[in-house]
Amino acid sequence: MDWKTHSYRVGSHVWEGDGIPPAGPELDQFISDARKCIEPWLSAVFQSEHFNLLIGSGFTTAVALTAGGSATGMGKVVFGSAFDDKIDVHAAASATKMGRGSANIEDQFRSALAVYEGLLVTDSAAAAALKARMDAQLLLFLKSLLESERRIKDAASLDHLQLAQTLLQSFLLSCASRTASRERLHIFTTNYDRLIEHGCDLAGLRIIDRFVGAMNPLFRSTRVEVDVHYNPPGIRGEPRFMEGVVRLTKLHGSLDWHYDKALRTIRRLGIPFAARADHTDLPKEPIDTVMIYPNPAKDVETTAYPYAELFRDMAAATCRPNSVIVTYGYGFGDDHVNRILLDMLAIPSTHIVIIVYSVDERVKAFCARAREAQVSLLVGPHFASLETLVQHYFPKPALDYITSRLADVLRHRPTPAPAAPVPGPAGTTPEVGA
Template sequence: MTINTIKIRDDHKSLEFVADGDAFMRKTDSQTSWLTGETFNHTDLRKGIEPWLTSLFQSEHLSLLVGSGLTHAVHYLATGEGAAGMDALTLSNYQVEIDQAAEKAAEAAGREKGNLEDQLRAANELLRGLEILQKDSEFEALRKELQIGMHAFAQSILTSETGIATADNERREHAFNTLVTFLMSFASRTGVRDRLNIFTTNYDRLIEAGAELAGLHLLDRFLGKLTPIFRSSRLDLDMHYNPPGIRGEPRYLEGVARYTKLHGSVDWVQTGKDVRRIGLPFGAASVDPYLQAPGLSEATTHELMIYPNAAKDRETADYPYVELFRDLAAAVCRPNSTLVTYGYSFGDEHINRVIRDMLTIPSTHLVVISRDDPLNRIMHTYQEMGRPSQISLLIGPALANLTTLTEYYLPKPAIDKTTFRMGELLRQRWDANQSPAAQPTAEVGIGDVSDLV
């Protein structure tokens, strides 16, 4: 049976349990201050998890880091199967050398074996070496094969989008409704708090699609309407409104978040010295027709800004990714900051380094939500960081299944203010109807109402 792991609040160590339907049973002898008994269910867990997450989500700074787990979860809800994976790169020259370099890179990052990204990174470095050595024929042959590989990679991303976009109406609607609920649980912050920062390592546009359905405005580094251009200057642009009849400073507009795709996107293209975003529809059959436009006519899938990109020199190879990772560090490495990860397997050392630095600030907190940990990277990183009081864990299908997570454990900020007002109203009515001698009883009742928040 699958083991689920939970560690929240003041737990000294994680609690492991197994699930039999909606009934859960402890697997270890660990005790928690908020949960008693050997058997429990979702309702029992919700009493401890939801208030804890609600308080963390109202930190001064809140960031969400999304990995491929979100794409797989939404794709499964829509189609009943996981999203398309990344096939290995097949080359006619230097296959062995590139595979060996990819394996070494994966081992250095703490992963068991190399993936397509490791292969592309090694192949791009080799391509640059062949260009320096002026081996024109070998350079051209490898460049063409890399272009084919990048095209196949982009196609696999679009295939996953297409699977969601063309799914059965009822299942697709349920999948997107769940995604919207997930996003708005984080984005519904009060106007006095800093904006939510959303970071993702995914190349697809699933979050963008969910944000459109939710009416969530995403602020990123791209400026423009037709083919937005990536700008290095990061101004604190925001959205405000003027309340009718009120003079003074404008107020923050609700439903706005800052958005950063750390590894690029399937609709980002390098054109000359610029990086632009093209109008590629969600679930398009191919990217090629949308590159046939003035200013983009020389661009191919080889110029897609998918990390690691196919740039031919070090300066452009680091751009724009160095800017994006700087945004991550600036957002999370601040006092009173909470970072929530969902579907991220801790396989990217660049990101892990930033998280490690974040936790050196005592008032920061990391919440890890993942459906599984097959390579034990999450628990290894948790133990390696050595700051258990600053880390909460929700690992396992009983906790991190997207539907279960949104129904039971994530806060519902849209109704929190209403619940507070209801509690205050009940407090006033209760106090008004009780005699002075009965006031202590009223205090106990009020505490019970507050527990509903």
């Protein structure tokens, strides 16, 4: 591909262009033509045997903009320590090595934690000072995530709120609406916020994850395939899958995951969506307790424990025949995630659909390492717009059995014979329908 501003490649259909027609009849015709190619392809993809969804920070940004707000950025911070220069140099080098490009806050924390571990051996006073700086910055980051959630919940207007909630629910329902014979949708996200959980609550979707319990859910390392079934009325011994059940894996953790140092367990706290910054469950020293990547919680076993299990879940769900994954808002800047995606594409029957707002070197590098036939693309502000995507290109967010049965009836109904021509006056024979 020439990587124009807007492009799509679905099946055998390819289109590229630098611009989209302005609002009006030309745009309506463009959307109609593109929909004829994109919507049937995505409908087939969404009903694959194993279907997965990978959501990045662009998803939160899209919903926040729809609500008239903005999302938390991943820009660099200033710790204010004596080691800031060395931390920034190491963060930039690690970001370049992973193909991320410029360093962000995750790279900075990863480098700062490495310095902190070294100072614990050589200079405990300097280690304590650096930890205090990291605690302060991580707490500010947590509060900014909650502020981002509040901007979505407290939208600029009622119209903005209704549109954001409608698009959020429709997006999730379009992906989760699968026939009962198919495996559940598995959602993976690198985000720390709870927007997906909030959207599932609004849409009435039940979430299955590794946490077990009602009051204080506990993270379990056992990957038990727990699911929800129901028995149809009048039928015994033949359970069926319930509709509206999804699996969720937060690859980098979440702002409400808490490590209990005394019990050495990970629990999910009851921090409400869009909670205030002074919520009592927000820790004063989050470096030791909040389980968000790349926080090691000062314990080697716990460092590998939650994140290794989560990435193992992703590999198990995607790296198998007839598996499909759709990415939205993910910038391909996490090398550990890209590695799993490329391992999946080593299986010929797998497929990936990439939906991105703009193309950079990270997306190009990933596509260059994958087989073209296994990659579908929706590129550009038009195709990646959440509103445009949901309203025009995504499948209908429901399992509409009535429409399906109607199509079957029409398909099996014999075609009526054409009407015989009616002789006109003076021996003329007008055309049928004249």
